[in-house]
Amino acid sequence: MSHVFPRHSHAALPTAVGGDGCWLIDADGKRYFDGSGGAAVSCLGHSNARVTEAIKAQLDRIAFAHTGFFTSEPAEALADLLIANAPGDLDRVYFVSGGSEAVEAAIKLARQFHLENGEPERRHLIARRQSYHGNTLGALSAGGNEFRRAQFAPLLVGMSHIAPCYEYAERAEDETPEAYGQRVANELEAEILRLGPETVMAFIAEPVVGATLGAVPAVPGYFARVREICDTHGVLLILDEVMCGMGRVGHLFACEAEGIAPDILCVAKGLGAGYQPIGAMLCAGRIHDTIAAGSGFFQHGHTYVGHPVATAAGLAVVSEILERDLVPQVRARGAYLEAALRDRFGQNPHVGDIRGRGLFRGIEFVADRETRRPFAPTTGLAGRLKKAAFAEGLICYPMPGTRDGRNGDHVLLAPPFIATEAELDGMVDRLERAVTAVLATAG
């Protein structure tokens, strides 16, 4: 019997024993193509020599030095590299161990900023429905994913949720994408005015929604309007790029495509590429400076912030992404993958939408393409698809639709940036076989 507390207690999982580029190998020697990088993590694949060497070299020098006493060379170098490439006036980096921790830090930083900026009433956080920001209590409270939140409710107070920008399901037929974007962005302003602008501290959103909706970018103009609304009302804009950042959507930071910069930005997953647990919160200089000139101390911290081995891994990962020009490669291979998905699934009567950016793509399934009616939750489409794909030797990331029927089951694809066109073709082949098998028996 395994003594590891399992993720799903009913399933006996194969044991992963090896990695080879985009492939994972289990104890029986079976190979799996990592079509979702786990959960959009393994952007460099599984056997990157530069990253593993950097980790070993750092271990040989110093494994750990508490940030209450020391900084470290890799943490300083990684912060410099991120800031040199970051949009807007982001110029400080706070390293943590993952995405949820980055979001927690962002929420607390926003709160402390307003306190020290003389606006103590600003404590309300606005987020979007059908979003996911992490599983710790603060991040879970911010997220609008009912499936993950429901049993823990009531969660932290002072949160409200507005509509996501989700064109496929929500744009009216007679509405242009631009008009739709303005309409849903204006929900943010309405909510700020309803609460009273002097009580709102921040708005948090993913530039491209990952796990909850399946690679859904906003329509043009949406985030520009969101930025404008936040500025008008003194509300901080937090962008959660835990999944879509670090080159995944064809820009090092996903918000570059929107022509805006946030006040606080969270990254994780691709930052460590799975080689080490690491996340980061980047913030604008004025936020840091306000606190520096006030209490002088961000009232936060975990034992492993700025861990030397984790930051050494992050430094090697970001250096690989930049020096090997992987961001433009993501754009090119992403276009290739999109064309392949449209070719293979575009005419499928149960495929409602194919979307995404770069190597971050989603397919939404529907029972009826005309009415966009999702499959009933009892069909269990996402779970069956995950199983069928796994049997085909494909790791992908299917998620069920919401129970309220607002969106259907989808599958998220986030292959490593190093995947060749032939490997992407093979991934689409495997996915097609799995989808065909599952849809043949879906009610």
Ligand code: PMP
């Ligand atoms: N934010 C987003 C957008 C995510 O996709 C995730 C993880 N799926 C998180 C936050 C939480 O990250 P972690 O699991 O590393 O805590």
